[in-house]
Amino acid sequence: AQSVTQLDSQVPVFEEAPVELRCNYSSSVSVYLFWYVQYPNQGLQLLLKYLSGSTLVKGINGFEAEFNKSQTSFHLRKPSVHISDTAEYFCAVSHSGAGSYQLTFGKGTKLSVIP
């Protein structure tokens, strides 16, 4: 079985400051990792994904994440946030083995950008 832990349920940050949203996963097989963003009153939109290759993944809106296999982490970062980044962010994991249909989500981190 796989699981995802998002260590912070809420993260307030001032505009133009850097931010890191933390995600740890557990799985007994090779994983694929995703970050989704949910803006208020909207569905989920893919920010970025790690499938293989380079462990540093760049996504939309200036976000990036780094896959760290030894620490089983996939933290999301942005060097300078904007008001428009206020949203809820979900980390998710799937894997390459049996049952690979399943996308397991973390409980989400609400990012609030303070003017």
Next chain:
Amino acid sequence: DADVTQTPRNRITKTGKRIMLECSQTKGHDRMYWYRQDPGLGLRLIYYSFDVKDINKGEISDGYSVSRQAQAKFSLSLESAIPNQTALYFCATSDGTGGGNEQFFGPGTRLTVL
């Protein structure tokens, strides 16, 4: 036009009523999913379907049923709604051929059961 659409977007109903939420997609994907989102709990899988003849229960299927009318349509029904089914419901699709099972989401249906 959106690739994954859900109707209705908002619904208020009463305890004991039957209600159906509908999802349509134009992405040509075989796999479709229904999730519910509750504050602080993330997304939990209710049902999923790999094709028209393949329906499977997810993590929290009790109290729900689904119908896959066509490749592009996947409906979720609450046979007798109860207040703790008040939630945001999302439909999603994936092609299952690669990409780590990346899923594409509809805009959601906000359901309130009184």
